[in-house]
Amino acid sequence: MKTRLVLTTLLGLTSLGGCWMSSSNDTTLTLAVADTPVDGAESVVLTFTGVQIQPASGAMIEVDFAAPLQVDILQLQDDNFDLLLDNLGVSAGSYLWVRPMVDMSQSTITLSDGSVHPLVLINPAQDPFKINQEFTVSSGQEAAYVIDFDLRKSITLVSGSYDFKPYMRFLDPNQTGAIEGMVSSTLSIGGVTISDPACQPAAYIYPGNVTPVDINPASKLQPVQTASVTLDNFNGNFHYGAEYISPGTYTVALVCAAADDPTKTDALTFTPSQSATVAADTLTPVDFP
Secondary structure: OOEEEEEEOOOOEEEOOEEEOOOOOOOEEEEEEEEOOOOOEEEEEEEEEEEEEEEOOOOOEEEEEEEEEEEEHHHOOOOOOEEEEEEEEOOOEEEEEEEEEEOHHHOEEEEOOOOEEEEEEOOHHHOOOOEOOOEEEOOOOOOOEEEEEOHHHHEEEEOOEEEEOOOEEEEOHHHOEEEEEEEOOOOEEOOEEOOOOOOOEEEEEEEOOOOOOOOOOOOOOOOOEEEEOEEOOOOOOEEEEEEEEOOEEEEEEEEEHHHOOOOOOOOOOEOOOEEEEEOOOOEEEOOEO
16 A cells, blocks of 8 residues: 655646646646555555655755645645645756655544554654655656555564554656456455455565565565555455556565554465566456456
8 A cells, every 4th residue: 555645847747637737838847646555444544744855956855734735645646746845846857856845743644443543653763765866857747656555564563563664666657557356245365255245355566477465564665556446336246556667577466454453573474476567557457257
């Protein structure tokens, strides 16, 4: 699961659900936030207070919001998003990093039983929201970038505390595709049907042709993206979708993610995996009948 921050410097941001374009010749920057869900949560609220951007030369650009922006990340699934910056004028050139500023004292997770818990940032001295990845904005160009949060990897329950260590990717959505598929309502994973509330099914997507493993700190192989498998009320089957995937070959498998603790190695049972080839601006179907 994951949460996505869509950073667009107006290079023609095109998500598969639509196109973010500008008719202006100005060089501008737009930042939005979107997500895929975390298991067992009704909402995950992050409170944004601004954005910092560092050019390769010159002073840091800092945008402070007039009022804190509280975003329920779990409401921003599939190709939905919420803007943090909208057409911010910037200078053409190279940029070294981006940092969304988050007030963790006002950031919470709400569980399905209605209880609200604070999110506790892990190792704040390590500046975990700073994204050290260079990007370039050309003069008059409409550029777009996505900061993709994976909440399934970012949130862990430790001794009654919901620890938050942001797991993020930074990419150009124009150069990404998507994987989605239908899942039979009778599908079983390790003897547990996906309709069983104890399962909390999810699709795990790995780079290359590999054997799936659980999310854990010991394995170099980890899913690049995960997506919750949810009931499609129109046909009674289940459905999943994962966006912002770089072109390439991937392995897709389903798992009962409720048993996956990202802090340790778990013995999970996966469905037989399938191979998928992703191309830019293309939707790749991978069904599990």
